[in-house]
Amino acid sequence: MKNAGHIRLLAVALSVIFLFFGIITVDAWGVLQKEDGKQHEKDQTRPKYKKGELIVRFRSGVSKDIEDQVHRKIGASRIKRFDRLRIDQVKLPKGMTIDEAVETYDADPNVEYSEPNYMVAAQDLPNDPLFGQLWGLYNTGQSGGTPGADIDALNGWTFTTGSDDIVIAVIDTGVDYTHQDLAQNIWRNPGEVAANGIDDDGDGYIDDVYGINVITDTGDPFDDNGHGTHVAGIIGADGNNAMGVTGVNWRIRIMPCKFLNSGGYGDDAGAIACLEYVREMREKGMNIVATSNSWGGTGYSQALYDAIDAQQDILFIAAAGNSSADNDQHDFFPADYFLPNVVAVAATDNNDYKASFSNYGRRSVSVGAPGVNILSTLPAVNSWGISGGYGSLSGTSMATPFVSGLAALIKSQGTTRDWKDIRNLILSGGEDVPSMAGMTITGKRVSAFGSLLCVNSPVFSALEFPEVYTIGVPTILSALSINCASAVGPVTVTTSAGETLTLHDDGVMPDIAPGDGIFSATWTPATTVSDLTFSSPAGVERVGLPSSGMPPDLTITSVSGPSSGATGQGINVAVGVKNQGGNAGPFYVRIYLSTDATITTADTYIGYYNFSSGLGGGAQLTLNITGTVPVSIFPRTYYIGAIADATGMVAESNETNNALAGNQIAVTGADLTITSVSGPSSGAT
Numbered sequence: 001m002k003n004a005g006h007i008r009l010l011a012v013a014l015s016v017i018f019l020f021f022g023i024i025t026v027d028a029w030g031v032l033q034k035e036d037g038k039q040h041e042k043d044q045t046r047p048k049y050k051k052g053e054l055i056v057r058f059r060s061g062v063s064k065d066i067e068d069q070v071h072r073k074i075g076a077s078r079i080k081r082f083d084r085l086r087i088d089q090v091k092l093p094k095g096m097t098i099d100e101a102v103e104t105y106d107a108d109p110n111v112e113y114s115e116p117n118y119m120v121a122a123q124d125l126p127n128d129p130l131f132g133q134l135w136g137l138y139n140t141g142q143s144g145g146t147p148g149a150d151i152d153a154l155n156g157w158t159f160t161t162g163s164d165d166i167v168i169a170v171i172d173t174g175v176d177y178t179h180q181d182l183a184q185n186i187w188r189n190p191g192e193v194a195a196n197g198i199d200d201d202g203d204g205y206i207d208d209v210y211g212i213n214v215i216t217d218t219g220d221p222f223d224d225n226g227h228g229t230h231v232a233g234i235i236g237a238d239g240n241n242a243m244g245v246t247g248v249n250w251r252i253r254i255m256p257c258k259f260l261n262s263g264g265y266g267d268d269a270g271a272i273a274c275l276e277y278v279r280e281m282r283e284k285g286m287n288i289v290a291t292s293n294s295w296g297g298t299g300y301s302q303a304l305y306d307a308i309d310a311q312q313d314i315l316f317i318a319a320a321g322n323s324s325a326d327n328d329q330h331d332f333f334p335a336d337y338f339l340p341n342v343v344a345v346a347a348t349d350n351n352d353y354k355a356s357f358s359n360y361g362r363r364s365v366s367v368g369a370p371g372v373n374i375l376s377t378l379p380a381v382n383s384w385g386i387s388g389g390y391g392s393l394s395g396t397s398m399a400t401p402f403v404s405g406l407a408a409l410i411k412s413q414g415t416t417r418d419w420k421d422i423r424n425l426i427l428s429g430g431e432d433v434p435s436m437a438g439m440t441i442t443g444k445r446v447s448a449f450g451s452l453l454c455v456n457s458p459v460f461s462a463l464e465f466p467e468v469y470t471i472g473v474p475t476i477l478s479a480l481s482i483n484c485a486s487a488v489g490p491v492t493v494t495t496s497a498g499e500t501l502t503l504h505d506d507g508v509m510p511d512i513a514p515g516d517g518i519f520s521a522t523w524t525p526a527t528t529v530s531d532l533t534f535s536s537p538a539g540v541e542r543v544g545l546p547s548s549g550m551p552p553d554l555t556i557t558s559v560s561g562p563s564s565g566a567t568g569q570g571i572n573v574a575v576g577v578k579n580q581g582g583n584a585g586p587f588y589v590r591i592y593l594s595t596d597a598t599i600t601t602a603d604t605y606i607g608y609y610n611f612s613s614g615l616g617g618g619a620q621l622t623l624n625i626t627g628t629v630p631v632s633i634f635p636r637t638y639y640i641g642a643i644a645d646a647t648g649m650v651a652e653s654n655e656t657n658n659a660l661a662g663n664q665i666a667v668t669g670a671d672l673t674i675t676s677v678s679g680p681s682s683g684a685t
Helices: 066-073 098-104 229-236 268-283 302-309 396-414 420-426 449-451
Strands: 015-017 049-056 078-081 087-091 111-118 164-170 251-258 265-267 288-293 315-319 340-348 367-369 374-377 388-391 458-464 474-481 491-495 499-504 519-521 531-536 537-544 554-560 564-566 570-579 588-592 604-610 620-629 637-644 659-669
Touching: 015 087, 049 098, 049 229, 049 374, 066 078, 066 098, 066 449, 066 519, 078 288, 087 251, 098 111, 111 491, 164 396, 164 474, 164 499, 229 251, 229 374, 229 388, 229 396, 251 268, 268 288, 268 302, 288 396, 288 449, 315 396, 340 396, 340 420, 367 396, 367 637, 374 519, 396 420, 396 449, 420 458, 420 474, 474 491, 474 499, 474 570, 491 519, 491 588, 499 519, 554 588, 570 588, 570 604, 588 620
Parallel strands: 164 251, 164 288, 288 315, 315 340, 340 367, 564 659
Antiparallel strands: 015 265, 049 087, 049 111, 078 087, 374 388, 458 474, 474 519, 491 499, 491 531, 531 537, 554 570, 570 620, 588 604, 588 637, 604 620, 637 659
């Protein structure tokens, strides 16, 4: 695993940064807060609750006798007990307000949190006319998708639809702040007087009412490309306003900072200028939760790293990239900076598969989010010539604002949550999907509902360990260990030689931030080891450690496909791939149909996956490969199989373990019938 955040490259120039459009599909559309992590929260429009009642959750290990003592001390009585959740529904004593009860319960060290017994109702869809096309928010199977392959916004909105007090900065091509679906949700600088030609707030920009343009060094961040406006609409298009679309947040404040030009290009200096503006506004009291960054490049900039690191109290949500590349092996910045406030986002499609163009990274990309054919806002003049103010684009650029928007929702639900709580809830609250397993740190696609109602959802993953180690040379080990908003320790690493180390989350180097759930330590190998076992109460993971010069060893660990199909039909096959040796260069995984359980390249080839960037030593992931059953094959039962490095591109230590047969599939042929016969009524020789 590369230690990107700890490496200091020597000669770093400003890198050109470009937009992540990936594959573009264009469609025109004409048309009660508490401190210390307690989880009683309120949003701007506090929901109704049942008077005289409270929901109380006790900490793990608290006995029932102690729970009863806590209730008696307050004068409350238990109405109902949910044993497995350690949650009580209680009746409050007469005259005690909800706020008083929450304050009293939350002050008790035995209580994890308390909250009102909120009233709920059937959730109506927002009245935005294009809402039915927003599969990323609510996937009903429209356009051939899989119902539920979305961020579960509809259920999330039963908790909160956002808040005018929350700010997300969109660092991009600017934003059309006059758009009918965005104007109400654009941030306005309280220290600036519009159009008076004066820098009223002394920040170096005249009339920066809506944000800034660092290209022209002015206070006008209007979008002359369209990309930033599309991103802004995903985060926070005005919801339930009977026009256009809705964003992840119905109510929010979007702060535009334009550093990418009309062609979608910019540089690190421009990005740093935007980050410093955001930082200054945060210091002036703006409630900026995150920056949304749908851009990137391959050049490592220490200056950009330092600018992001300087504002750790603001999440930095970044697109993983659109090159189908493994970010563990091929750097892509800023998504690849190893900083605790960076959340890197891959793209998923409407069937919860990884988007074909999306970068991935088992140790470097955090989560997945919808990023294919995403409908959102566009300015009247845009790079694609789309009219009507709305259009569909694809890319990790589109996936990123779903996560930025979710950060705002989480903050609006719990106003005392800090960046650590919000990041951890994003990561823990997602939904496990096969396409993200082995492709991201969490193996999840984000879920608004899961993050807003997070209960016992641990995430554990090794993050940093050496690709190649040398005895006597120090190296860094780190792991993510969280459960919902909280860090979970202790975290230990045991080597195959029997040595055990404790990782720390104390902010003392090599650990970057205290209490954030990333645990780190420096390890100096004293002898040869073959693997490391990372463990904590949140999980256990064993990783292989190939020694210097060890050749790769590619193997197929699992193959699973449908049990039936027809000639000419497409099928999806899940294939597990593992590299048991050293780093491997580019290779292909191919899937086949075979008449027996021995899979060879002579069998019927039906599809492939291209590891164009190779696969690191010790890496393991699951692919979803689409194949087509040839029309020419004979109908019968076949084995579905796969071969790693089917074309022999990689020199391996073991060339005999590359193939594996999975389940059988019954293939039927075409059923041809004569439905009618018609000819002339007469003829001649």
